[in-house]
Amino acid sequence: MYKLIEKEIFSENVIKLVIEAPEIARSRKPGHFVIVRVDEKGERIPLTIAGADETKGTITLVVQRVGVTSWKLTNLKPGDFVLDVAGPLGKATHIEKVGTILCAGGGVGVAPLLPIAEGLKKAGNRIITVIAARSKDLVILEKQIREFSDELIIMTDDGSYGTKGLVTNGMEEVIKREKVNMSVVIGPPVMMKFASMLTKKYNIPTVASLNTIMVDGTGMCGACRCSVNGKTRFVCTDGPEFDAHAVDFDEMILRLGAYKDKELETYQEYLKTIS
């Protein structure tokens, strides 16, 4: 049983949860994720650890409401318990001083990007961050990520905040004006695909953090498999970070849709029961 300590609503569908998990808070490094199961009948889902407080023994998760499980999770109130939280899982981000790093976060992808930006900044890199969302109220963690960025550029599709445009527009401007040694791109798969196509054009080594379907999260089932350089890899144990230019994003997008029809159906039914 893992207690929900704090809850903050970033926007209608994006909620921050602070959960008590002292051992995980202690062992976790940037890039790690946890597997969460809300209750006895729940499914296991992966969520990136957006932050942790070792002294308080808590971890921070940022959850987007997209289906039954994320709804149940974000409907909990401080003081409630999450049944199972297992982690930290995955390979931690490789932190190294390389020079200037272009970090790009799309939508909820800013949450997993935050600890990575933090780690890379602390290693002495110059961090230029581009975060993007459809509109102003979907921009999250601006203050937090600004803390670890030498420069922060905000892009919105509708121009309601920051500059109007896509994340790739913001990225390209940076690339054109200064030397970028490395890039980290995190967000919806389509965003990562196009962002990495951009950096490939300019030969910038790029890391993407993949978010596939998972069941156990410990390398036991292969539900999370993806193709990197033509070889099958498990996101939960070989990743979640991979060389973005080697990832078959099209296959990943296809595999993400495996249960879409069923999930949509169940989700709509669930929404009816709670409305």
Added chain:
Amino acid sequence: MADLTTKYLGLTLRNPIIVASSGLTDSFEKIADLEKNGAGAVVLKSLFEEQIILEADQNLKEAGKNSLIYAKYSETLDYIDLYIREKELSKYLDLIKRVKKDLTIPLIASVNCISDIGWTGFAKQIEKSGADALELNIFISPFGFDNNCDEKEQQYYKILSKVKQEIKIPVAVKISPYFTNLGKVIMNLEKNGANGVVLFNRFASPDIDIEHTKIISAEAFSNPVEMYNSLRWISILSNRLKIDIAASTGIHDGKAVIKQILAGASAVQVASALYIHGTSHITEMLSFVENWMDKKGYNYIDQFKGKLSQEKNTNPEVYERLQFMKYFSKIK
């Protein structure tokens, strides 16, 4: 100074000497050495299905002897050949990648095919790894006794067309001479998309040890006299084919290289000669060719390539018979 540059499969080689698929080309260090010694290109040692089966068997044997490993009814060891195959393929692809990254010598990958299943996916991966071309060593055994020669021939074309559908890099087909209508078969290979043919593959032969009265392997290396069959066929075919021909088997010195080029080959493949004389032999062979070209006043290869190939309009059957009769009548 003569220019030995030659074009084979659309690749530009600094000279016509290609080191054939063999134990000379199975590691990065060996290929680097061949590049240093002047080889024009290398054909990677072939991947054999049999090799994978042998290794899988070896693995099973060891597992069976290990007191801890659950072997006999293991669901995993049941499919051990798959894992070994995957491992071998990975090693092969990694070698290609490394050679392409750190060396400049043109690299032709080689695959032994007995069927079209399983190799097309691999052909794609070979292409992705950066190989400059692919040599298909198609071996549908001629040593059986069934009646299906037409079917067997069709297999060659089927494998070739399937591979050609999958990849864009040039594909050469290496064959043995054991066909009833060899000339037609080779022309059909061209028709089915081959970018080049390698004439000929050489089978290991059995020999007999009369002291111990048992069957043994014959001498592993080729003998220069084995060159003449491909010399004949290259001279017959080179004017009739648009695609490149590489001569193989029995080429042990610079003289043989020149002969094959005169017959119409774009390049030659050597292996035994280097086993016998060492990899520095390449330089000797090249010097011989250069000196000959200088002596004859040739500045580049194309000036004498195919000079002695048979005229397109000559009937090879008649030609052959005439040659034979000429030879014997001389003796008479």
Added chain:
Amino acid sequence: MNDNNEYIKEERNKDWRVNLRKSIKAKDRTDRARAHMPEADPAVRNKNSEEVNKGLELLTAVYEAGRCLDCANPTCIDGCPVGIYIPKFIKQIESQDFKGAAATLKDTNVLPAVCGRVCPQEKQCEASCFYTLSLKKDPVAIGHLERFAADYERNSGNMSVPVVEKPNGIRIAIIGSGPAGLACANDLAKWGYDVTVFEALHELGGVLKYGIPEFRLPNIIVDVEIDIMKKMGVKFRKNVIIGKTLSFDDLREQGFKAFFVGSGAGNPSFMNIPGENFNNIFSSNEYLTRVNLMNAANDEYDTPVIRGKNVAVIGGGNTAMDSVRTAKRLGAERAMIVYRRSIDEMPARVEEIKHALEEEVEFMNLHNPVEYFADEKGRVNKMRVQKMELGEPDSSGRRRPIPIENSEFDIEVDSVIVSVGVTPNPLIPGVLPDLKMSKWSTIVVNPETMQSSVEDLFAGGDIVRGGATVILAMGDGRKAAAGMHKYVSEKVKVK
């Protein structure tokens, strides 16, 4: 085993055994036909998860136990990987001392209710039974009798909690709550150690829970055994991944003196053929975990599972059988096994194959998939298979499958389960670079003590053997417990 031989002889010469042997003539015993295990109706059971084997009735069990000749040289024991005192427990059943039989079983086998159900007896004890070897008749139904005794004890509601020695305060960490870990924990707890079992998943039992389906091994049986261990003082911690949540150094700092690694062979293998990453192609681990562990077949539970109508399962072992029979139960019209060798060469338990055939599973032997195709949404809809013929035997003695030229054809499928083996979980070897590994990615251990190249680390089960059996895992767990006991005692003495 020598002191065991003494013990076996001693027990056999006890009065009650001698009298029991005399009570029925040998010929009357051997004339009895082997008991038939009552089974659920295939047409009904292939749509639900009720246990297929119903268990022997009491009188049937006693009658069957009477078939056992109580041999002077019990070859059956040689066939058992953990050396259960088979004639003794069978004779106890014959004399209707069922609790005694259960106790005898528990002397060597921590989970007899499990093994009685899942052991491949036809390759182990029953293959070495006198009936099989000499009489060429059906062996004594040792497995069914083991299950009977264990179930009787459990159903009597009066399960004995083993006696635990005085606590010695020495902390031992068991990594993995599968059969190996449970067996190891059980012995060490009995000897007074302070045992904590760490499990990465949210349920205890390992492969017994997530792998073996309900219709073969009801989960309740595993839970009952775990409860007894809890009563013995064994602590269980779920959702803890040793090597991630806590490191070995963390555990050493917390005072743990020795470790047993029983993390299993959970890494699924794939065939790496074109199209294998299309949607609705699963490893058997994923498929079974969804259904067995996450209850995906029950609509009340959130985890989804694809209920294919045309399901192909690739493989020939017990995992493939479990997968295909599960697919049938989930509503498959065609549930097919695609295996490249013949049915006789399948490594699965004979009983599983028999049950699968009865449940209308289609067996496509001498077939092998070579490619998968998908619809516009990336969902598999076609599988291309190639026919095989059998060639020369390989080192395992089984004939090698050879593809037949031009024999490929396509089969309509909407779901494929790949069950071609598992390799050891690489997590722990990954965090311990000093740990000596074998070429099969297993942890190398001393076969007598199960000690690895890391002094305080012992291992057993699939992580040492590759995907193997429950009984071997338990045997390893017990051996390791003895090895750890010796190691810790010596270390403490030195101190």
